[in-house]
Amino acid sequence: xxxxxxxxxxxxxxxxxxxxxxxxxxxxxxxxxxxxxxxxxxxxxxxxxxxxxxxxxxxxxxxxxxxxxxxxxxxxxxxxxxxxxxxxxxxxxxxxxxxxxxxxxxxxxxxxxxxxxxxxxxxxxxxxxxxxxxxxxxxxxxxxxxxxxxxxxxxxxxxxxxxxxxxxxxxxxxxxxxxxxxxxxxxxxxxxxxxxxxxxxxxxxxxxxxxxxxxxxxxxxxxxxxxxxxxxxxxxxxxxxxxxxxxxxxxxxxxxxxxxxxxxxxxxxxxxxxxxxxxxxxxxxxxxxxxxxxxxxxxxxxxxxxxxxxxxxxxxxxxxxxxxxxxxx
Amino acid sequence: xxxxxxxxxxxxxxxxxxxxxxxxxxxxxxxxxxxxxxxxxxxxxxxxxxxxxxxxxxxxxxxxxxxxxxxxxxxxxxxxxxxxxxxxxxxxxxxxxxxxxxxxxxxxxxxxxxxxxxxxxxxxxxxxxxxxxxxxxxxxxxxxxxxxxxxxxxxxxxxxxxxxxxxxxxxxxxxxxxxxxxxxxxxxxxxxxxxxxxxxxxxxxxxxxxxxxxxxxxxxxxxxxxxxxxxxxxxxxxxxxxxxxxxxxxxxxxxxxxxxxxxxxxxxxxxxxxxxxxxxxxxxxxxxxxxxxxxxxxxxxxxxxxxxxxxxxxxxxxxxxxxxxxxxx
Numbered sequence: 001x002x003x004x005x006x007x008x009x010x011x012x013x014x015x016x017x018x019x020x021x022x023x024x025x026x027x028x029x030x031x032x033x034x035x036x037x038x039x040x041x042x043x044x045x046x047x048x049x050x051x052x053x054x055x056x057x058x059x060x061x062x063x064x065x066x067x068x069x070x071x072x073x074x075x076x077x078x079x080x081x082x083x084x085x086x087x088x089x090x091x092x093x094x095x096x097x098x099x100x101x102x103x104x105x106x107x108x109x110x111x112x113x114x115x116x117x118x119x120x121x122x123x124x125x126x127x128x129x130x131x132x133x134x135x136x137x138x139x140x141x142x143x144x145x146x147x148x149x150x151x152x153x154x155x156x157x158x159x160x161x162x163x164x165x166x167x168x169x170x171x172x173x174x175x176x177x178x179x180x181x182x183x184x185x186x187x188x189x190x191x192x193x194x195x196x197x198x199x200x201x202x203x204x205x206x207x208x209x210x211x212x213x214x215x216x217x218x219x220x221x222x223x224x225x226x227x228x229x230x231x232x233x234x235x236x237x238x239x240x241x242x243x244x245x246x247x248x249x250x251x252x253x254x255x256x257x258x259x260x261x262x263x264x265x266x267x268x269x270x271x272x273x274x275x276x277x278x279x280x281x282x283x284x285x286x287x288x289x290x291x292x293x294x295x296x297x298x299x300x301x302x303x304x305x306x307x308x309x310x311x312x313x314x315x316x317x318x319x320x321x322x323x324x325x326x327x328x329x
Numbered sequence: 330x331x332x333x334x335x336x337x338x339x340x341x342x343x344x345x346x347x348x349x350x351x352x353x354x355x356x357x358x359x360x361x362x363x364x365x366x367x368x369x370x371x372x373x374x375x376x377x378x379x380x381x382x383x384x385x386x387x388x389x390x391x392x393x394x395x396x397x398x399x400x401x402x403x404x405x406x407x408x409x410x411x412x413x414x415x416x417x418x419x420x421x422x423x424x425x426x427x428x429x430x431x432x433x434x435x436x437x438x439x440x441x442x443x444x445x446x447x448x449x450x451x452x453x454x455x456x457x458x459x460x461x462x463x464x465x466x467x468x469x470x471x472x473x474x475x476x477x478x479x480x481x482x483x484x485x486x487x488x489x490x491x492x493x494x495x496x497x498x499x500x501x502x503x504x505x506x507x508x509x510x511x512x513x514x515x516x517x518x519x520x521x522x523x524x525x526x527x528x529x530x531x532x533x534x535x536x537x538x539x540x541x542x543x544x545x546x547x548x549x550x551x552x553x554x555x556x557x558x559x560x561x562x563x564x565x566x567x568x569x570x571x572x573x574x575x576x577x578x579x580x581x582x583x584x585x586x587x588x589x590x591x592x593x594x595x596x597x598x599x600x601x602x603x604x605x606x607x608x609x610x611x612x613x614x615x616x617x618x619x620x621x622x623x624x625x626x627x628x629x630x631x632x633x634x635x636x637x638x639x640x641x642x643x644x645x646x647x648x649x650x651x652x653x654x655x656x657x658x
Contacts, residue, residue, distance in 0.1 A: 024470040138645035141353040266606035277595035289467040309643040316467035
């Protein structure tokens, strides 16, 4: 069997996750890694796979079936994706919710005119959580949605804390409020404020002689990021941060609470949850499953931009329809 | 907007659930109910909707877009579905796992030759649980699957107890073992026997003067149904059974425990769970969402038998692709 030829653009946590994840996708093989850094300075795990400059990507047009874009949404994808969609089938994890319609439009245009299949915003939110929300809304139209995130490290919030004067390093955990989740699970349909849904936990390494009270106040009052939440700030050493907070766990819960029957007498709860040791490695695995779907879409000439909502579950699997019906239905 | 014209075949718990569920699917309308009983003896909730004999179904060919088959798998669907697929787009809840390949083949043949779209085995298991299993297996190929059912009433097991001599009435609950679920959630990947996953709880109304010890022994030793499980038998009055066990709750958990990274160092848990007050009403809601998909498949001339694994999430929704991307992605 011909393997699906995969390319990776961007060799950060996500790109590395795709590379190591390929071990469990035997119908795919890595053909090349493209980077905007100096390729000479990058050593990858895969033997015999070239690391190339991003601007050489065009020369691989006929040697790669699906390019997995592993850059950041704002800095890389917004610019790269429409360009790469003009040359390859792609999968990416664009996650700036408010900009998705515009991004979709640009990728769609490029993909349609170059006859490629490009699946955007793949991951877990947007991604699997979006899928869970659509299924449960369609099945229980009379109901309420709840999404809780965490416990997990938020990169954006950690960065915001690191930018405060006197902060050397920091990690921020978003923590869902267990009692709120329990209320939702019991079908109480509570109205929840931001504060009632999540708390925020900051581990901060201060610079020598920094004003700890000032740092704590700056964090707690930071608009949008912290001011509407119950926030706990703990000052720790660089060693402790490295030792105890070096991983990137995350996860969350999507819950739909709905009712059927006369006067909504019967209540139903649909819950989808993730508990992830490594946010980037899990996201990489999702990207790989959808790379298979992008390849299949292209094989059947179903071109243009797609999202996870457009892809049937069967298209993610290497098994045939008959095998899936027998094993999984 | 033209509404999707729905027909119901079979007016038991499932058919009634479809009828009442339609209230929350404003893009659909009920056109007729077909029954194998005497229509004169059946009064339905919907005003102005005719109740007709099953053998009149053919006369509605041009007046119904999707026929929802609400009969039992063994007694009704196995025989009706291929016939009705020759006249209508259909949705059904055929749930005898072992017979699905053969059933699929017969419905597929009828649907292809009559140019209809027929989605089989829709519900929650098979159905939403199958969808959850395929997603999580594709995303975490290196892992283990666990499905737990309940707490909920098992119709098959309740019937088995009712057939025992001296039993007037009975209800059987399947109960998942909480400590086993917790082990799975912690990523311990336990090997679990049937006994370690579920217990069985029987509420039995004995006939006057029946030998209770004998009934209890008959239940506990019944092959396949009870002999491999820890089973609790409680004798209660008919009144108590009616008062406390009159509903049909059910649900369950599909959990995938997988690993990524070097030597599988990072573990991930994907969990999908349902907690349902009314098993038939929830199943009816799932049927309605997939009726919309059957209609769409037919509109795009994508004929033949399909399963939930072939249907993209977006196809279940009344919203456009752009609306879904904006609201749910």
